Amino acid sequence: MKTKCGFVGVIGKPNAGKSTFLNKIVGQNIALVSHKVNATRKRMNFIVPFEDIASGEMGQIIFVDTPGLDYQEKLLNQFMLKEALRVHQESDIILFIASATDTLEGYEEFLHFNENKPHVVLLNKIDLLSQEKILAKIALYQKYQDKFLAIFPMSAKKDENFHQLLKTIHTSLPYAPFLFDSEDLTDLKLRDIYKELIRESVFNNLSDELPYESDVVVEKVIESDKIEKIFAKIFVEKESQKSMVIGSNANTIKRIGKSAREKIEHLIQKKVFLQLNVFVHKSWSKEKDKLKFFGYDID
Template identity: 50%
Template sequence: MNNTKSGYVALVGRPNAGKSTLLNWLLGEKIAMVSHKAQATRKRLYAIVMHKDAQIIFIDTPGLHEKERLLNKFMLEEALKAIGDCDLILFLAPATDDIKYYERFLELSKGKPHILVLTKIDMVNNAKLLAKIAEYQKYQDRFLELVPVSVKKNIGKEELLDAIVKYLPHHPYYYYDPELLTTENIRDIYKELIREAIFENISDEIPYESDVVIEKIEETPTLDRVYAMIIVEKPSQKGIVIGKKGEAIKRIGRDARKLLEQFSQKKIFLNLIVVVKKGWTKNKKELEKIGYIF
């Protein structure tokens, strides 16, 4: 009998619950954009982890939230599609969070099997952690298991992967080549890493009203030349992204180049330009041009 297991596992939680950080930790590689600002992830991202002869295909999703902007509606739809399509859900609940986020998820998930992952346990003491676990116990008939983890302290990784494999379906084959880390192409990963540099260097609403289009990549064995366009909604935002004497765009370029080099293990030449597209976050045609297909 073939005991191979393979399945799709959606990472779900409120914005800024640490989904991308957890994904990079489980994968052992940085491929998902990580930011301290909420709602950084916009599209589903697939990452592949091999664990004890099982293939886990993780789906990183935008946070569960509701806002009026068309882009935000797309993001919520992406998360709901992942919930519908997966075999198992990991619901991420930071140890400092109110239980109401989990209760809202229960309404949306329609009984889909899920593991409750209590994240950021290093941020509370033992007494508070036990009190939080006790709070979730009233829903113990709704979740398969509760697994506490800390990415910062590297606690709970094996336990979480073991728990996931337990609930994956048996498959006579793997969905993807076991050597693969992700189904994303290099263009999409580079785009997300440049967006991360924007989020970390520019404050307020601008990161939410900006995006990145990779126009061209010229690859050689030791160097990638990346030509990218940063899109913003207003001329005033373009001025802020460029900064006084070009200081802000230099910082973004420097940080983005580091992230790209860490990922590619190559030298990176990065050319960034800033373009204004008025109201792009509310315009379906513009969103589809950038790659947000409804």
């Protein structure tokens, strides 16, 4: 029996719900989700098996999460945009995720550079709109129905059944052998996921520019049967930010640590010891070489 396998670039504006959808589809919280924009910084693969009952064909859909399409001067944001565009180039199909609460501007911008790449539209967050408004929004997208393969109005947060969407994607995938083990949810290493979960806690516990001017490096992981010991560093750009991350009586860093630890414990179903230390790496998000040190290679 021939198998299908291919890459599906998950593209959309910041905050559309791309990472929420991907966590949902693999049934694990792996990717950082935040109500703040520009949460995702690098591509991440999510591997989803699919069996087409009618044809008996087996598929491996590799969804690739990307940073939201955003046009900003800052070097880190330029890396993020490049990263999303690279994934777009390298994918077999695109899943464009748009929030139903947004205008069509983001989708129209996407159509400009998409050329003829096959794509499916997921119109997300319909739980926030009335039936009438949802229908009106779908009608606006229908103007472009010759461009997309299908449109799926849904809620990544609330829906549980994504079968029809997966079937449509599976149908368009090329015939190819599986690239990953059929049990894998992602090819990320556990320490990469720890980094995302700690970053998520930073995003959700700090405000203003701090989430955007901080990053996390997991320095060391010591595994044993009973406990996972994780030693990580939070980097910020200025001394004043360091004090804010720590907070008075170290309350903020304790809160970040507690929430990250609980998320990791839930993921690996094991007790976790998490040590977080805060360091200053001056202007790290604004200089090429420093960005490279954090794994964001802009060239």
